[in-house]
Amino acid sequence: MSNATGPRKLRSDAPGDPKARAAVERALAELRRGAGVVLVDDEDGRGAVVVAAAECARSAAGMMAAAGSVPACVIPATRAAALSLASGAEGNVVLAC
Structure with a gap:
């Protein structure tokens, strides 16, 4: 990933809330600049690292595979x-x- 600090964790509690919209806008901005975003399901705690395909270098895909994700x-x-x-x-x- 082109973000040297790694994926950022953005949290939002209420879908209709302005904070939720701001969190989505920040996540989209991160993806546009080539960074990864961690999405976490509040119900079961599972998460996923999301990277824009156009920005996903072979090394980033390899890192995700090494972490146990496909x-x-x-x-x-x-x-x-x-x-x-x-x-x-x-x-x-x-x-x-």
């Missing part, structure tokens, strides 16, 4: 169909490495 790319079904990766799918398509 790198995956999520793209819209229409894009997957255009690339002949998935036909007839709806919504988003997950491409695991």
Whole structure:
């Protein structure tokens, strides 16, 4: 990842709250500049490191795999169909490495 300090943890408690919107905006800004973002499910505590595919260097994907997670790319079904990766799918398509 291009962020030398690693992923930042952003927290938000209420989805309709201005703080939640600000947290999402900060996360998007981090992704746009090439940094990773940690998303944590409040219910079960599980998390995921998210990195924009355009910014994910081979070393970052290798680091995620070494940490025990399977790198995956999520793209819209229409894009997957255009690339002949998935036909007839709806919504988003997950491409695991």
